[in-house]
Amino acid sequence: MNKNFLWGASSSSFQSEGMWKKAGQGPSVIEIEQHGNLQSFQIGVDFYHHYKNDIKLMKEAGLKAFRFSISWSRVFPTGTGKPNAVGVNFYRNLINELAKAKIEPIVTIYHFDYPLALVKKYGGWISRKSIADYLYYCNFLFKEFGNTVKYWVTINEQDHIVKIPQRLGFKHGGFKEHMQDCYQANHYMSIASSLAIKLCHTILPKAKIGPAVSYQPYYPATEKTQDIEAAKTANLLTQKYILDLQCKATYSKKFQNYLKEKSIHLKLKPDDFKCLKEGKPDFIGINYYSSNIVKFLPSESNKGEIEGKPIPKKEYGLYAIQNDPTLPTTKWGWTIDPKGLRIALEQIYQQYHLPILITENGYGDEDKFLGGNITDSSRIKYLKDHINELIKAINENIPVMGYCIWSFTDVISGHNGSDKRYGLIYVDKNMNRIPKQSFNFYKNIIRRLNGD
Ligand code: BGP
Numbered sequence: 001m002n003k004n005f006l007w008g009a010s011s012s013s014f015q016s017e018g019m020w021k022k023a024g025q026g027p028s029v030i031e032i033e034q035h036g037n038l039q040s041f042q043i044g045v046d047f048y049h050h051y052k053n054d055i056k057l058m059k060e061a062g063l064k065a066f067r068f069s070i071s072w073s074r075v076f077p078t079g080t081g082k083p084n085a086v087g088v089n090f091y092r093n094l095i096n097e098l099a100k101a102k103i104e105p106i107v108t109i110y111h112f113d114y115p116l117a118l119v120k121k122y123g124g125w126i127s128r129k130s131i132a133d134y135l136y137y138c139n140f141l142f143k144e145f146g147n148t149v150k151y152w153v154t155i156n157e158q159d160h161i162v163k164i165p166q167r168l169g170f171k172h173g174g175f176k177e178h179m180q181d182c183y184q185a186n187h188y189m190s191i192a193s194s195l196a197i198k199l200c201h202t203i204l205p206k207a208k209i210g211p212a213v214s215y216q217p218y219y220p221a222t223e224k225t226q227d228i229e230a231a232k233t234a235n236l237l238t239q240k241y242i243l244d245l246q247c248k249a250t251y252s253k254k255f256q257n258y259l260k261e262k263s264i265h266l267k268l269k270p271d272d273f274k275c276l277k278e279g280k281p282d283f284i285g286i287n288y289y290s291s292n293i294v295k296f297l298p299s300e301s302n303k304g305e306i307e308g309k310p311i312p313k314k315e316y317g318l319y320a321i322q323n324d325p326t327l328p329t330t331k332w333g334w335t336i337d338p339k340g341l342r343i344a345l346e347q348i349y350q351q352y353h354l355p356i357l358i359t360e361n362g363y364g365d366e367d368k369f370l371g372g373n374i375t376d377s378s379r380i381k382y383l384k385d386h387i388n389e390l391i392k393a394i395n396e397n398i399p400v401m402g403y404c405i406w407s408f409t410d411v412i413s414g415h416n417g418s419d420k421r422y423g424l425i426y427v428d429k430n431m432n433r434i435p436k437q438s439f440n441f442y443k444n445i446i447r448r449l450n451g452d
Contacts, residue, residue: 001394001449006104006402007442008065009058009424010360011047012111012156015411017071018044024084026077028113029124032166040412045427047409048090053433054409055097057425061439062446065104067359067404068094069111069156072137079115080133083140095148105149106357106404108212109138109196111156112167112414119169125161125185126168128267134192135199142203152200152209153285153359154193158242159214162186180264187266190245194279201279208401211246212285212359215239217343218321221295230319231294237315240351247284247352249276283401284348287360288386291340293324330364332416338385345393345400355399361386362406364413364420367436374426374436383438387445405442409433 014030020042021027030041047054058066072079074087098105114124122129138154161167162182170181193211200209218235220227233254241255250273251259259266299317314320327335345356363382367374383405394400410423424439 001391001451003450005400005450006065006106006151006357006404007446007450008063008067008104008106008402008404009408010067010106010404010406011408011411012069012108012113013071013074014041014044014069014111014113015414016044016047016068016407016409017074018042018046019048020044023048023086023090024074024077025071025087026073026079026084027116028071028073029116029119029167029169030113031116032169040418045409045411046431047411050409050431050433051094052097054425055101055103057433057435057439058103058408059101061408061424061443062450063103063408064446064450065106065151065402065404066098066408067106067108067151067153069108069113069153070141071113072110073113073115073117075140076115076137077117079118079121080136088144091145095145099148104151106151106153106359106402107141107145107149108153108156108359109141110134110154112161114161114167114169116169124169125188126181128188130188131192131195135195138196138199139203142200142207146204146207150207151357152207153212154196154209154281155189156212156359157214157287158186158189158193158211159239161189179262183259183264184266186242187245187268187272190242191272191275193246194249194276197279197281198275208282210281210283210285210354210357211242212287212357213239213242215286215288215344215348217291217337217340217347218294219291219324221293221322224296226296227294230296234294234319234321237318238321243284243348243352245276247281247354249273249280281354283355283357284352285357285359286344286348287406288341288344288358289361290329290334291324291327291337291343292321292335294319294321296320331366332364332420334364336363336382338382338389341386342389342393345390345398346396349398355401357401358390358403360404360406362422364416364422366419367410367421367426369426369428369434374434376436376438379436379438380441383441383445391449 118124197209218231220231297320363379407422409425410421410427413420426434
């Protein structure tokens with residue numbers, strides 16, 4: 001195994017830091033999004049005060065990299081303007097502490113928590129003005145932390161931001177009428193991401209930067225042509241269109257036809273595609289958790305009706321995305337498909353020919369602290385099987401740069417609050433950190449495969 005392989009773990013600011021709207025942090029769209037969960041996000045796992053101790057544990061595990069996100073509204077409470085010195089200082093200390101421990105920081109610039117002030121000002125990502133504010137923020141981060149940070153992620157799971165109305169700053173679902181705005185927002189986010197890549201290449205020529213997308217292989221439910229076609233369409237409309245734009249600076253003809261059929265007319269400028277071309281990523285980050293099967297869904301009963309989301313799980317006349325009933329699932333119904341990781345890596349590399357960083361992969365469970373131990377054998381099996389497939393992919397010459405487990409300590413789950421834990425380290429009510437069995441498993445894997 002390559003000595004420079006980034007064996008790491010991942011987290012995000014809003015799911016871990018706590019200190020919600022404290023120490024100068026401004027509000028973000030998470031306030032709209034999380035409803036019942038908001039209280040847990042306000043406290044997180046208090047990473048803000050525990051980061052030194054957590055980094056000690058990372059060092060003990062032998063981690064080579066730690067991916068975390070910067071809270072945009074902790075740095076710029078109103079999204080732009082004057083930086084919040086306390087917030088900047090927090091991230092400087094965190095980055096320095098990682099550097100001291102010889103753990104490579106991988107910084108996600110924006111992971112769901114968009115500043116609410118920008119939504120109020122001009123609607124957020126649905127306005128072209130959002131691009132300039134994102135770049136202003138990136139420019140600040142590159143200049144402030146670029147000496148130490150070599151790896152940057154522009155936007156985490158743009159497809160999910162587009163999918164979940166609250167993440168764009170809309171209060172209500174009712175997405176059919178918002179499709180125009182969602183695809184427009186997606187267009188602006190892609191340009192913003194490309195311009196950030198170009199800016200990073202100018203200011204920090206040695207740095208590596210790319211987006212992180214959520215990616216899952218879609219298998220046709222049967223060998224029937226219509227299911228094979230449906231799987232391709234689902235792939236295009238839920239994830240491929242974003243990668244095509246970011247890596248090939250284009251909307252495929254099929255995607256353009258889809259927009260036309262839906263009467264979606266994107267506001268495009270001739271320069272947009274030039275920007276997209278000039279900001280080619282150095283790598284593609286992928287968050288991989290599970291796979292799905294897809295079958296053709298006839299339109300007879302529901303003419304053109306969609307499921308109430310801009311990028312739906314089903315679209316009449318096109319496809320229905322479902323769980324493969326032959327695969328096991330987590331308690332939350334996410335299928336467990338280690339081979340899917342290798343297939344995802346193969347598919348992405350074949351299409352885009354860029355190195356890949358696995359920015360997230362992990363297993364959510366309700367771990368119980370019993371008899372002084374947390375026995376998380378299901379997580380260990382999940383990680384072991386996925387790492388085996390990762391190694392097979394590397395042996396097939398797919399250039400994978402690193403593997404980041406979601407997550408190092410438990411953090412608050414985006415969909416399921418504090419009941420769903422992913423960490424190698426258990427965090428109890430008093431914020432004590434207790435290594436689970438998977439912590440030792442990962443430590444041994446890194447030691448063995450890295451030859452430490
Ligand atoms: C990804 C997100 C993470 C994290 C993870 C697990 O989509 O990038 O932020 O939340 O999924 O999801 P969940 O916590 O909802 O199970």
